[in-house]
Every structure is written in structure tokens, then in C-alpha cells.
Amino acid sequence: TMVGASFNGDTSNEPLVLLPPNGGDMHSFDSNVLEEMSKHFMVITVSPRGTGNSERGEGELSFEVMSDDLLYILDHFAIEQANIFGFSDGGNLGFVFTVNHPERVKALAVMGSNINTCGTKTFTQIGIIFEYIGLYIKALFTGDEADMLKRDIQGLMVFHPNLTFEDLESIKIPVLNMYGESDMIKRSHSQQITQSIENCREIMIEGGGHSSCFDYTDTVINPALLEFFGVTAE
DSSP, rough: SEEEEEEEEEEEOOOEEEEEEEEEETTTTTTTTTHHHHHHHHEEEETTSSSSTTTOOSSOOHHHHHHHHOOOOOTTTOOOOOOEEEHHHHHHHHHHHHHHOOEEEEEEEEEEEOOBHHHHHHHHHHHHHHHHHHHHHHHHHHHOOHHHHHHEEEEEEEEOBBOOOHHHTTTTTTEEEEETTSSSSSSHHHHHHHHHHHTEEEEEEOOOOGGGGGGGGGIIIIHHHHHHTTTOOO
């Protein structure tokens, strides 16, 4: 298959899929939420196309393609419905997947996620675009597959996702939207995500940046996820 998946925790527990940030793989959560979550869930960590040991595949790299891959994984392991937690691009994928396959998601938690490229702070997005141009030019000169892959993974943040707030209105499952106080996602964008989804609550992590939210794994993230997914602390 295109995509690698790994199982952690008791397989009789409810499934929880962890979706990594841009360029991340199934090990992105090893040193943060995985340990606690695998006590309560059958946790499935994923290496999206072109990350970890997963193949790149043909065609454009997009959240739509990755959404199909995720559907394949759930079908392959006969998982009818899963909880999802996605960080950054992983949360973006979570939104795309939930809009496309609402019946397959029980509850969705995201952190530092956006639904379109306008959601990223302008200065940050300019940096992302410049980095993409650099990778694009390098790949053009080297013709190297590894360089082209880096370009395409970076391109996910330049051209995707392309959801609208109207798309989010179709989401009827519970959603938890977490973001850092000084996140690279515009606060107005994060708040509009929350307002667009009927059953959505948000947590702004005080003192948190985008990925520095992982500085708050034990104090904020894990307790919030367990409460949201309905796990009573032991």
C-alpha cells in the first residue's frame, strides 16, 4: 500500500487515528501524546504518502489524495468509525476527511489547523512560499526524486487545503479546535472554524505557539483530548 500505519495500545479499545504535521510520519507523536492515548485507545499512527517508509505514488500530493489513503486504511482494517486527532496539516487532513466521509468519524480534534491558505498569518505564509520556490528551483535543476518530494510536501502548505467555512457547516460530529495563543494560524481564522461547526469547542493555549503546543502535552493537550473523547481519567 501507499501508506504505512502502526497500531498501539489495546485493540479492543475504541480507535483513535493520529495525523501528523507537514512532512511528519507515524513517529511524530512518539514523544508527546502517543503514550497517554495508547492507554485508552487503539491508536493508529500514520505515515502519509512520501513520509516515513510510505511510497510517494503518482500525481498531485493533496489532502484529497491523502483523504482517500486514510479511507483505504480504515477500510483495510475494517474500522467503521474512528476518533481523529490531527496536528497542523494533520488537522487540515482531518477536516478534509470529515467533510468527505462524515460517517467514518466519531469525533475530530485538531491543533493549529487551517481550512485554506488564507488562514495562515501573512508573514508566515510568505516564508512558506519562498521556501517552496527554493525547493521548486532546486528540484528543477537536480531532477532528484527526493528534492521533488520535499517540494511537493512543502506545496501542501502553499496550495492546500481548499475548504470553505460553508463546507465546515456540514460537519455534525463533535469537534475540538485547539490553537496556540501565538499560533501561525490567524486567530480570527481559528475562531471562524469554531463558529462554522455546530458542535465545536475551542481551546486557546495560553503562551503556546504553533508546535510549541507540545510543550503543554501533559498540562493541556492530553487532559483536553481525554475529556473531549469521553475518557474518564484513571
